[in-house]
Amino acid sequence: MKGTPSIESSSIKMIPKDYIMQALLKPVDYHSSLLVYYVYLHRKFALASPFSTKSTSYPDDILDHFPVKKVLEFIRENLNFIFPEIVALVSSQSPSYFHVNNKLLELTQKESSVKLEYLIEHLETFDDLAVALKEGLDESKTSQYINVLKLLQPELLFKNFTSFMDLLVQNYSNDYRQVWIKLYLNSPTTTCTATLKYFGIDGDYISNPLLIFDAFQNHRQLIPVFLQVLNHSSSEFRHKIRTGRTMFSNEKDSAVLTYDSLVIQNLFSIIHISPALVCKYVHQVFVDRPLCIRLVNFQGYDLDIIPTVVDLVPSMHVCIDYCVEITTNVNGKFGMTLATYLCRKYPLEKT
Template identity: 20%
Template structure:
């Protein structure tokens, strides 16, 4: 108590001393602060100088089983006040060991001063070295070895009543250290960051971060720390804080647990059950139910055995019920050590020789490896949803990893001059990864010959497209520039009806279609016109009408500047798009018909002229042969017909003109139907 009073005398907190004395005596007395000057002088100069206070605080024993139920003034009050007043830093006293021991000695319910203690300690660690002395902060970060002593394998062996206080506090320390160190690195004029420690990505991956945070959410004694942990987790480990993961119900129903939790789970039981998914699905279902009924931390040791049978779920003869049960078990495992589970999952789905060498770091460095799996995955919606979950998490982890690399470079060199360039390179790389993933998933949605063989295959393809479109919708909402990048890159036009119908966020394309239409590339212009027509069907908005009118005017403008071959190349694929536009916006039918009539007349005129030209050389050649006689015809050397190519062009122009005529008739028919219905 005297030590605590001395600390407050040093910090001139006289009001707190008065309140403290009243609480200790159990009575309310009036103490004038003006009369406490002599007492302050005795405490601060004779009895407890600040250096003595700081050095003695290190030797105070930690409080065993520190929790919120303890009252009175504890050693944590003294140490916290000294940390806030920077007494340890001023007198070069290392308090790290005491902090670590007190964290390990804490139990539930959480003492309200422990989070503040960790915050003050992290602040005392992350101090820019003095330019004159070049001395680092006296308090050093808690080492990885010390943290692993608390974590290690203990978390995986705990029962439901185990205490998570030390784990939560150390996790809070790690996340807060990451937050403050990155904030320090981003500040200008911080040129002396050399020597500050950063924790390795591999070390952080071995900690069941998400599982511990979920425990804080479920257990009331830790609820005060949950919101802060979740904020830090979402900032620095976005791959562990996906919305889908937090929306999953990780708690089993009590009746379900009592029914399927009778026997202990063994490796032999899992192998015998999951190996019979096709022959004995009821046995596989019982095993999966038992796995689902257990706590995730308890079934994690069986993860390699469970993932070994993931390829078996791709068999077309495996029931959907078994596949869904397997997915539920996978989602529960995903709450423990996600990165390890992702690597096991992709290894199981890859058949090449490099799959055995796949490591967790490989998925972070190259997330596209997730999609290099068995082709059957793209026709199995349940397993595809698992792979997409891994892909989504890997992309987020890759972005976080690249950000850490940029910051680590700053910490290693202490230079900020090239930070902007590094950020640009990082953004370009992440955009390339995201767009490549989108393109690969869109390619998987293309209809194949096998899909057309049966109605069930078409229904499976439809469900696969739904899973992919749902994921792309999330990506486009999270990063709208990604949608622009993907559509400027382009993809098969037969998928436009799928994406416009299945991705609710496709309306954001209305912001850049005009720019896409102005590109000097026929394929991009065709894609833009087709995109306008499909989006207009889903979103018949005034902006869609303006863009549709712009597309028609652009096509009309090109009539006078393009050759017949270029006109055929540009307009032939866009004729169905004009029909769709007129169906959605009947007011544009007149403009479309005017444009098509002009296009048709030009096609007919060019075809007629070229047909006459083609006939003249053939007739002349026939007359020449009649005049030359047999002798000359025998001397003639056979040559290829130079007019074959022109004849093909004439036929193509004629077919093009016919298609234009059919398009006009279809638009007129739609107009008549609209008038009749009106």
């Protein structure tokens, strides 16, 4: 009909993806930073549009190629007036980059004196480095090679991801975990997906977090990595649900709550592997989404782990208010046991 704008004419013009990716091959500057800002802004308006489809804006996978950390640092220093907005955009569309309170993401701040020239001089390929690290060299030599590994660009590590994962699995240590975290911070989705593929998981782990449990069931030493993948999956699932248009608000809340309770119940089944790390993860979920505390405890779990959960999950203190209801209407034995340990941990004041 004449005078009625089409979807195309009312859409914001898209800068070609190839042009953006070419610009990002160079060091971060005003041009590349503004292009990244533009993409996030374009996606924001597209998501808000009732005519939005996957073809009307940039796909999710383009975000994985952005040097987000470097761009944010550049904008903070040189384009400060848009810094709050770009942080909000990245936080809403790439939530995995924002876990500043998560100790699993702490990286060493020590500067390494080892230069990449060392690798060029002594090792011809990444496989040479991997072999050297696997050979069990003396401690000082191994330390040098690990420092070289830490200095490698993410692109090279991704290119040799299987060899790197062999090192991580066979010689797990904090040093190797830091390299994995470096990759994660560079590209969360790519790192998590590649990690799960290494363990033979190729399904939709964001919608089905039990696949993550399957991947790591025989690699207990990797639980810090496992929890980070789980955290990423949870963040992406919430983002997917909350930006979707097929559910009402209460249905979205219910979907997220069900997802969280499923994850926590399965974490409780492996709590013996690392009680402190598992409980820290659970506590953060409870703090972020308090309704989950009620649901999980009304569902109940193994009586044997109640002492550990009460002791290591500080947010469990709110369950004191639920104990009578749980005991009376849901599970008397569970409710009484929970109340006993809660009262020992948090004695009621005499009045």
